[in-house]
Amino acid sequence: MCLVEPHVFFPPAGAIVPDRQLATGCTTVLRTAPPDRKLDGKYDFIVRTDSPRVKKAREDILEFLLVHHPLDCPVCDQAGECDLQDYSHRHGRDKSRYLEVKNVPPKKDLGPDVLLYTTRCIVCTRCIRFAEEVSGTGELGLVHRGSHDEIDIPRSHEGVPLQVLDNKLAGNVVDICPVGALTSKDFLFKSRPWFLEKANSVCSGCSVGCNITVEYKADGVYRIKPRFHEDINQHWMCDDGRLGYHYVNSDDRLQLPMKRVDDELTPTHWADALAVITEKLSEIETEDIVVIGSAQGTNEDNYVLQQFAHGVLKTTQLGLFGQLPGEEHKFPQFTIEADKNPNMAGARTILGSANGNVVLEGDALWEKVSGAKVVYLVSGGPERPLEDAEKAALESVDFLIVQDVLPSEVTQLADVVLPGTTFAEKDGTFTNSTGWVQRIRKAVDPPGEARADWEITQQLAKQLGGEMNYHFAGEIALAIAENVPGYGDTTHQKIGDAGIKLT
Ligand code: SF4
Ligand code: SF4
Structure with missing residues (x-):
């Protein structure tokens, strides 16, 4: 979805760089042109983000992402905070051209608080990378091939899950999933996100002091999400902090002296x-x-x-x-x-x-x-x-x-x-x-x-x-x-x- 049209004016010696080749914006490296090779004598590098070719390419990619997607926004927890939904509004077609039968892989219980609606997954593999690089626990992987590939945890030959996603950072995969595939059981069907108020705060679960957003309505706290702080918690928080808010809403709270x-x-x-x-x-x-x-x-x-x-x-x-x-x-x-x-x-x-x-x-x-x-x-x-x-x-x-x-x-x-x-x-x-x-x-x-x-x-x-x-x-x-x-x-x-x- 980040395809752009870069114009490189000074190809490295010997390299064959076709003009106007589309490239992924997130991996394109900017370069400085020698003084005598700048465009109009001043530009090193030009990147077009909205040319007709780029727009068409984005629409095509989005159409591929939606091929097997169920488009069940009305019942999806992510609706209202879904990157795929936003991109569909911005770049998508108003009708699907896909007439064949969609894949309907089963819903998977991945662990104490994480449920995978496999049909909604766009196989971006962010969750796999999180489990490898941030938590270092590596529970998640891809199974099957091509348009049948699915996120899963290792299974025995009899199909029994060998692991569950129960490391103490597991809830972060719900936050980074760009669609409604990975969902929190704790928050599932509790509220539409646009009905929630938000307060910037700090987790009280330990002395790290993770930055959080407390999401609430008049009748109590509904969920806690991490908030970025470069020097303290980056983008993450642990599940103890994330799920530790229930005592705030407890019916047992002391209300009178x-x-x-x-x-x-x-x-x-x-x-x-x-x-x-x-x-x-x-x-x-x-x-x-x-x-x-x-x-x-x-x-x-x-x-x-x-x-x-x-x-x-x-x-x-x-x-x-x-x-x-x-x-x-x-x-x-x-x-x-x-x-x-x-x-x-x-x-x-x-x-x-x-x-x-x-x-x-x-x-x-x-x-x-x-x-x-x-x-x-x-x-x-x-x-x-x-x-x-x-x-x-x-x-x-x-x-x-x-x-x-x-x-x-x-x-x-x-x-x-x-x-x-x-x-x-x-x-x-x-x-x-x-x-x-x-x-x-x-x-x-x-x-x-x-x-x-x-x-x-x-x-x-x-x-x-x-x-x-x-x-x-x-x-x-x-x-x-x-x-x-x-x-x-x-x-x-x-x-x-x-x-x-x-x-
Ligand atoms: S982060 Fe979500 S969309 Fe991406 S691979 Fe994992 S489950 Fe699928
Ligand atoms: S989220 Fe976890 S690590 Fe962060 S302050 Fe709360 S309890 Fe500590």
Whole structure:
């Protein structure tokens, strides 16, 4: 489809280069002509992209691509974002001249999230190249010959698939398939793409910080797609990140504050929950309070928490909580990191910024938590099991305040539970493991009466006499830029969509 008509004015010595030979634009190499051989004394090389010959050739190629294509756009998931559909509108005929019987190869289940509608495949082989070059797993290949060739995975002599496409980068083949052949089971028939709103954001699945687009409607998140960032994720993302958004839409989400009444967590309203907490906090000595920020939270969430701890509670006992480490996965052109938090680096720096950079983690944190009078723990993110030492420490706390998004082992131990927000429901920034500070953007409203985490902390601070008065996350980012060493350029405006790398 990229045929062009190049005019070469200075064929290399001895080469036979017919004038006006059509060539593929993507592989044609530009050359510089010697001064005495330039056309009109100034042009090195001319490429015609719209001559009658080129247009006719493109129409012919498109006609070949459509020979066996079912043209089932009305029921195809790709309609609305299909290169073949767009090309047909631009370059195609209004009628097919093909009267013979079309090939109808079977639909193939390629793995946990990928389904191949073989009839729609135009055999561009992008998916094969992806599995060879980017994931390095090489599951896919071509079988049969000529107009019968099909994408497939290796099969035994009995026709049983020997493999499935289940590497952790498999979902990317759905994105790069130019037609509706490779489809995501997770998104299949859920929505027409033109009905979805899009928010540029950052994956919260690990500390790589892949750039993503959150695609959503008013009733929730529908899918996550990777967004190009040359230095972080190029065009890709992993399936853990891609499919890890379901907890955002969960019916189990915490929607109301809760307080413990007769040993049961009972829903209450915000004013009551905050009154219970402020009453408790105002009667406790500062050295008996531990405040724990979240590596799932934004820099803005953690900055307000740090100000609350230092400025209002006057405690220096700050800790950091997050998802448990997982496995690292390395591919030829991509790495999934073991730290399953999007903002470990940012939370650590920002929580420690007014504290001589002392932020308790691991054993030191749980030792401090053991027997503490009051602990205010901000969590967030998918449910995370507690290890024995963590559970024992939290059980021993006299009064435990937990801010989270889902019921969990942590909320079960709480005296007051405050419903916070996920990455898809708030604005802010994450700092990835290599120092890129990037923006996340609010896509959907939080469920019920859940609120952005920094808003909850600020409300608590105000009730205890604190003077914080931020109105939106960008305002907190300005304060971070002013007060946190190294973060001088990280206002939301400067970060934009490209991100800023800390130096
Ligand atoms: S990327 Fe899509 S169209 Fe191209 S070969 Fe693979 S399945 Fe076929
Ligand atoms: S590598 Fe990490 S940041 Fe990237 S998509 Fe996967 S989980 Fe998300």
